[in-house]
Amino acid sequence: MASALSSVRAEVSKSASSPSIPQGERYRTLEFEYRASPDQRAAEPARHPVVVVGAGPVGLSLAIDLAQRGVRTLVLDNDCKLSTGSRAICFAKRTLEIFDRLGCGDPMVAKGVSWSRGRVYFGGDAIYSFDLLPEAGHERPAFINLQQYYVEGMLADRAAELDNLEIRWCNTVSGVEQADDAVLLRVDTPDGPYALRADYVAACDGSRSAMRSLLGLETQGRVFRDRFLIADVQMHAPDFPAERRFWFDPPFHPRQSVLLHKQADDMWRVDFQLGWDADPVEERKPERIAPRVQALLDSIGAGATPFTIGWASVYTFACMRMASFRHGRVLFAGDAAHGVSPFGARGANSGVQDAENLAWKLAAIARGDIDASAADALLDSYAREREHAADENILNSTRSTDFITPKSMVSRLFRDAVLDLSREFPFARRLVNSGRLSVPATLDGSPLNTPDVTGDSFDTPLRPGAAAADAPLLCNGERRWLLRECGRGFTLLAFGAAPAWAATLPLSTVAIDGVALCDSDGLAAARYAAQPGTAYLIRPDLHICARWRAPNEAAIRAALERACGRAPC
């Protein structure tokens, strides 16, 4: 296995260091080599603590996270390439904060196009714009746009640095069997099938998940009868703003919607609503796409800009999810578990957040930190928390879709009335829905949350279950970021000196004491509604699970126990 692992790593680093091929081109064309593993000749199925099925953004994020937490992780992928075409392009602030923890946020942000402004057009007019991150004091922007092959390539580069992470390309899972103490996998390879025994399997194998079908499971929800064309347009237009531009009923594409995004490498993403009757094969042809793009460019006064059409796809979508994300020792994450419309960028972003939620829980179990009943509770909490998040994503994405593509005369009437009123009246702009862009779900109702102590009050949305917010800090005159200061495990965020007993707890402490670490702009205290002595308990996935005005050791120990699946009786 060691030899297979090192050769995969050599493959990645060899391609990563080729100076003559541009990075994007390299990731787009990269082929990972299939290597036989000694597992394929083993007399008994080899046992692995965690097998991740699928090497997309979700599977790779999960595998890196697990490996960083000391869990030997095996990834199986049925292909040997990164994403074909740009596909998911909008990566949200929260996802970037997770990528930072995985060790690959910096290259992604450096390569991606940062943006926070969306502009909405109706008919021929710009009716309003919105800023998704209107306040300063965050390390990461609201969003970056970056082609999926870059994200996957940078995750694969990072994965290759980890000794306890192995990716087997051209390894297709063709059979799944659950036993009491393991999952048995049958895996097909160019050298024939072999068997594996996994303590846990994470199914991150996408919307057409083979794991889901092999287990006879379904996703349920709403299928939308509409077709959309997406295309990558190569065009040097440095003066165009890096904004998300959305047109309702534009003169150049009447009665439909159009979306424009800027990506890395002078690549632009266009998304044209086509209607259900469009021919998906015809519409994908460059000669059909070019006039649509030309009309768009003409309308924004850029008609003379030369462009070429690259990857294109005609898609339909459904808003759906599996009834449960946990089936025994198999956990579903990302598109395998849930699907949304693309409006709102809630697909890949929510998938990476699934991975972040699952990684620390699986790691605690795999490392044997917790007993069997807590393990069971923790895996159930993964399913419950991320099903809740999926419901929120599906709700938002369904509403956006209903606004963008009205299904009845009266809903079109109201939609158009909202758009007309929004030119003049601010209230109507709140109702315009061209996509409610991805923000992390607050895990309200999670059994891992400790409710506030009676009498404690906090004027902030950062309640137990919320994703921890970033803030700028100063350490010896140097800039630090609150989220980067958090440990890999649990973190006690203390406003004031760290209590002496904190050192005896199994967590790291970030003490904003005004001496070693200063809240120079007062933003941390403002965001966390902190008073001297206030403390927050932050989970390994950077969600808040408890907070106190006057913390004590027993309360924090109890909150830690609860957050690890050992609920008080």
Added chain:
Amino acid sequence: MLITTPHLDAPDDFYEALIDAHRDLGDEQSQQLNARLVLLLANHIGDLAVLKEALAAARRTMRTPTPEPTSEG
């Protein structure tokens, strides 16, 4: 004074409920529903000056601008 700045507690929830209220209704029935809705909300507002402002704003922002109706024209 008519409030035209954001004032809804949960704009997206309201909009969904509004569209849902029309589910399975024909165009004629939808018009009936809208008429009832306007009257109910008008009664809730009560203040005639505010209502007149709303009526004028609604008329003024129509897609094909229409002159203000004259009284007893």
